[in-house]
Amino acid sequence: MKAAVLFGDCDIRCADIPEPETRPGTVKVRVGACGICGSDVPRVLRGGAHFYPIVLGHEFAGDVVEVGAGVEGVAVGDRVSCAPLLPCRVCADCQRGNFSLCRHYGFIGSREQGGMAEYVVMPAANAVRCGRDVPCETAALFEPATVALHGILLNGPVEGLDVAVVGCGTIGIFAIQWARILGARRIAAFDLSKERMDFAMRMGADEAWNTREDGFAEQACGRTAVAAGFSCVFDASGCEATINAAFRLAANRARVCIIGTPTREVAFSMSAWELLNRKEFRLTGSWMSYSAPFPGREWSMVADYATSGRFVFDDHLVFKRFPLEEADRAFDLFRDPSQVRGKVMLLCGGEA
Numbered sequence: 001m002k003a004a005v006l007f008g009d010c011d012i013r014c015a016d017i018p019e020p021e022t023r024p025g026t027v028k029v030r031v032g033a034c035g036i037c038g039s040d041v042p043r044v045l046r047g048g049a050h051f052y053p054i055v056l057g058h059e060f061a062g063d064v065v066e067v068g069a070g071v072e073g074v075a076v077g078d079r080v081s082c083a084p085l086l087p088c089r090v091c092a093d094c095q096r097g098n099f100s101l102c103r104h105y106g107f108i109g110s111r112e113q114g115g116m117a118e119y120v121v122m123p124a125a126n127a128v129r130c131g132r133d134v135p136c137e138t139a140a141l142f143e144p145a146t147v148a149l150h151g152i153l154l155n156g157p158v159e160g161l162d163v164a165v166v167g168c169g170t171i172g173i174f175a176i177q178w179a180r181i182l183g184a185r186r187i188a189a190f191d192l193s194k195e196r197m198d199f200a201m202r203m204g205a206d207e208a209w210n211t212r213e214d215g216f217a218e219q220a221c222g223r224t225a226v227a228a229g230f231s232c233v234f235d236a237s238g239c240e241a242t243i244n245a246a247f248r249l250a251a252n253r254a255r256v257c258i259i260g261t262p263t264r265e266v267a268f269s270m271s272a273w274e275l276l277n278r279k280e281f282r283l284t285g286s287w288m289s290y291s292a293p294f295p296g297r298e299w300s301m302v303a304d305y306a307t308s309g310r311f312v313f314d315d316h317l318v319f320k321r322f323p324l325e326e327a328d329r330a331f332d333l334f335r336d337p338s339q340v341r342g343k344v345m346l347l348c349g350g351e352a
């Protein structure tokens with residue numbers, strides 16, 4: 001079969017490799033589409049892979065073409081999205097159902113062969129079924145959609161509350177949609193790109209604020225129900241500016257959740273940190289997207305809402321598409337990350 005194989009640092013090429021074999025408890029999937037995640041970029045461009053050669057890709061979907069012995073609940077012909085975590089299931093965190101916190105985990109597409117290939121074999125438990133009409137490209141976006149939902153569910157109810165989402169990349173856009181579905185009173189989006197602000201408005205935000213402009217936080221807070229700030233604040237970017245903005249937007253006793261993962265050092269000024277004291281807001285982090293029973297309601301909700309069309313995977317989410325043969329060109333785009341405005345998709349041969 002064809003696969004985009006990472007042979008070494010910066011050396012990703014389409015190659016012919018043996019098709020993986022179905023084992024008991026696993027399913028074989030013909031992959032339609034596989035997204036490139038921000039976490040894949042250092043694996044390819046900065047020597048960050050766990051081993052070579054490896055087939056990366058954990059944001060993918062396709063059709064089941066074979067099921068192993070003992071598999072129930074997934075059948076040939078099902079359209080499935082991959083929930084890539086392989087938790088150990090025996091550690092204390094796994095026993096509590098906090099699979100995202102497992103420290104002895106495997107991961108499809110970084111520690112195991114992934115979805116940038118025509119076929120992939122994975123445990124049936126990791127195959128999340130959705131409607132046949134859901135395009136593979138859409139189902140390949142389930143993982144980032146679950147990451148946004150996990151943060152929101154961890155942070156607590158948003159119903160009837162003023163919600164701020166800081167950073168309107170893929171995760172931020174998904175957080176806005178979940179906040180809408182879960183009944184937020186008013187959703188304010190924050191970004192420094194006009195294009196992303198407009199997109200946020202199209203995807204369900206009630207207002208969008210440019211964080212480059214002075215006084216944006218005070219003005220936005222002035223429009224909340226109690227005119228004192230947002231009860232729920234989500235950082236979907238993980239950089240110093242967005243985390244600081246989140247602190248400014250929080251109301252007294254607010255709940256602030258950091259979903260974004262920092263890729264550079266983050267420092268807090270004394271006055272920013274003091275906001276945490278003065279407002280007595282609760283600050284939480286969020287990691288991946290799993291809960292019990294595995295893979296969790298994050299995944300069943302995304303599959304249900306995508307199948308019914310209530311959760312919208314707008315075409316604008318996908319920035320560019322490449323066939324497997326051009327995987328190297330797809331990763332080259334990330335040499336200048338500011339050029340990448342949305343998800344880069346690899347089309348893997350199955351129905352996209």
Ligand SMILES: [Zn+2]
Nearest residue numbers: 037038039059
């Ligand atoms: Zn990812």
Ligand SMILES: [Zn+2]
Nearest residue numbers: 088091094102
């Ligand atoms: Zn574990």
